[in-house]
Amino acid sequence: MLRRITSLLCLSLAGWHAQAQTVLDPALIERVRQLAETAARATAPPGTRVAVETGQLDPRLRLAPCQQVQPYLPPGMAAWGRSRIGLRCTDGVARWNVTLPVRVAVYGRAVVASGPLPAGVNLSQEHLALADIDIAAEPGAVFTDPAQLIGRTLARPLGAADALRAPALKSRQWFAAGETVQVLAVGPGFSVASEAQALSAGIEGQDVRVRFDSGRIAAGRAVGERRVELPL
Incomplete structure (x- = not known):
């Protein structure tokens, strides 16, 4: 009986230790945040504000202890919106490479719909307004000057305060x-x-x-x- 209890205790501790490897050090989280923010600012328009939210590693991961973890932006990964930052173990019992989900918001002033707009509407000044939005929330370029949109036609409906993005417009x-x-x-x-x-x-x-x-x-x-x- 004692041997069985000892075995169960060892297994529990081993499981706890493996799970603990998915809880990242706050200093590493800060490095991830700074990396994502720097990458976003490199392409963000002037006068915008960047905010980064970090997610969590998959709890099913069982990562070996690591003394040095290097964060990096994987090739081809988006610097805006929902993305992922790579985490590479460079000094540990075993070398591993995983990704951590992040959400990168880029707040700036852009043209939005002043009210609900149906598809096919020919845009005029009364349909448009300016607002501070997360321009990285959806794909597609935004517009900062309402005059650029006068006379354009909507390809799909928009709700009030929705950003006017290039994909929402009919091609001329x-x-x-x-x-x-x-x-x-x-x-x-x-x-x-x-x-x-x-x-x-x-x-x-x-x-x-x-x-x-x-x-x-x-x-x-x-x-x-x-x-x-x-x-x-």
């Missing part, structure tokens, strides 16, 4: 197929302007093919009213 058609367009060929340190005929409609931000007077056909991107940019 800059020109129709058959129209003559200005083509700007851009290369390292130079640019050349010429005219061509559009072979399809020029939708904002989408690729379009054009034909030059010589008969050569090239693909560029519709960037403005009867304007195409052709990277070289």
Whole structure:
């Protein structure tokens, strides 16, 4: 009986010790927060405020004791919104590598809907307002000047105080197929302007093919009213 009790006690202590490895040192949490904040500030617009909330490691993890843990931002991981910071053991009984969830908020002034707006509405000044929001809460660029949105059409409905983000707007058609367009060929340190005929409609931000007077056909991107940019 004594042997059984001792065994159970040892197992309990071992389980407690393994679980304790998922509780991170406050100093390490602060390093994680500073790393996430620095990464966010590198791309945040001027005048914005960054706030970082750290989550917890998966309680099912069983990490070996480690004397030195290095936090890092994994390649390709977003610096805004819901993301993860890597934690790498560089000095311990066993080398391990895990990620810790973080939420990075970037507060700034942006254009929002002044009230509920249905899809298809043609935006006017009365539909728009300015407010301090978390611009990292959702994907898509925000706007800081209401004048940029006057005349644009909503692709989906918005609630009151929802941010006006690029994905919520219908793409504009800059020109129709058959129209003559200005083509700007851009290369390292130079640019050349010429005219061509559009072979399809020029939708904002989408690729379009054009034909030059010589008969050569090239693909560029519709960037403005009867304007195409052709990277070289």
